[in-house]
Amino acid sequence: MRVEATHEQAAQRLQDAGFRYTTARRNVVQALFGAGRPVTVPQLLSAVDGVPQSSAYRTLTILVDVGLAVKVSGSDDYDRFELAEGVTGHHHHLFCATCGTVTDLEPSTRLELALDEAALAVTAMGYSVSGHRFDLVGTCPTCTALTEE
Amino acid sequence: MRVEATHEQAAQRLQDAGFRYTTARRNVVQALFGAGRPVTVPQLLSAVDGVPQSSAYRTLTILVDVGLAVKVSGSDDYDRFELAEGVTGHHHHLFCATCGTVTDLEPSTRLELALDEAALAVTAMGYSVSGHRFDLVGTCPTCTALTEE
DNA sequence: ATGAGTGCAAAGGCTTTGCATTAGG
DNA sequence: CCTAATGCAAAGCCTTTGCACTCAT
Numbered sequence: 001m002r003v004e005a006t007h008e009q010a011a012q013r014l015q016d017a018g019f020r021y022t023t024a025r026r027n028v029v030q031a032l033f034g035a036g037r038p039v040t041v042p043q044l045l046s047a048v049d050g051v052p053q054s055s056a057y058r059t060l061t062i063l064v065d066v067g068l069a070v071k072v073s074g075s076d077d078y079d080r081f082e083l084a085e086g087v088t089g090h091h092h093h094l095f096c097a098t099c100g101t102v103t104d105l106e107p108s109t110r111l112e113l114a115l116d117e118a119a120l121a122v123t124a125m126g127y128s129v130s131g132h133r134f135d136l137v138g139t140c141p142t143c144t145a146l147t148e149e
Numbered sequence: 150m151r152v153e154a155t156h157e158q159a160a161q162r163l164q165d166a167g168f169r170y171t172t173a174r175r176n177v178v179q180a181l182f183g184a185g186r187p188v189t190v191p192q193l194l195s196a197v198d199g200v201p202q203s204s205a206y207r208t209l210t211i212l213v214d215v216g217l218a219v220k221v222s223g224s225d226d227y228d229r230f231e232l233a234e235g236v237t238g239h240h241h242h243l244f245c246a247t248c249g250t251v252t253d254l255e256p257s258t259r260l261e262l263a264l265d266e267a268a269l270a271v272t273a274m275g276y277s278v279s280g281h282r283f284d285l286v287g288t289c290p291t292c293t294a295l296t297e298e
Numbered sequence: 299a300t301g302a303g304t305g306c307a308a309a310g311g312c313t314t315t316g317c318a319t320t321a322g323g
Numbered sequence: 324c325c326t327a328a329t330g331c332a333a334a335g336c337c338t339t340t341g342c343a344c345t346c347a348t
Contacts, residue, residue, distance in 0.1 A: 052305055073222030114263035119285055126290035135282040136268055141275035
């Protein structure tokens, strides 16, 4: 997905929900797009310029509300945010248990079939399933190298 | 798993790590066992008697450190804890996006095979994968009923 | 012009920590 | 006995909110 298309999508969705697509919000979306993975607010702030924390949090809250972003709870104390699957396409996550970094993963068709099948089984329990998350947990190459020293 | 076996396992693991299996810790384990799902600290405190917050948090931290419990990040502001898979057996989670409740799910063999296969693909990237999480997200029967009113 | 959005600073709320006391081995 | 563990209260820290100002429409 090109970044222009992402901005258009964001502008449209926000407009429809009665919000403006301001410079600050555009900057946040730009940073989320550029990260390509779930990022914490501090990380996001260091990637953009001239966006105060409070605005970042407020913008992220709105982006999540209108479905443009999602919150990804990691292993450390920070919430992480990334563009929603409607923008990025469906994917999974790879968590590093040591440093907390989260990497996006492309799903395979075979895997998705198995996951959907699992979802089906649960609807019988009265749940209405809206989606799934599949995370792999491990140690990233960087942390592995540090540990072996 | 019987609760006695759980206590024995907890006592053993804590001993090995140089910790004592005190009454308070036993109570926390008992509550986690009784819950059978990830619970918040407030929920845990209401289930046991005579355990102050600080002790609960400290005990949970230790239980996580020695691998007897895990933290499950939900959709609300509370961390949730449950006994680790080494105690409960491997399972997955069903998140209610509305009320934040998390329910345990039995995995199917077919699903596990597909998930393991996905893990294998990632090791090629230099990651060492230690486990996976598969969560279904949706709305629980209770919240569905409330919404339809 | 006029309400949404912003920015600073302060408050909130979950979680952690200091320190004196208690209890386990 | 002697160290680990506890309990109360206070502090930390990420996140949210109040309020006055600014910008977009």
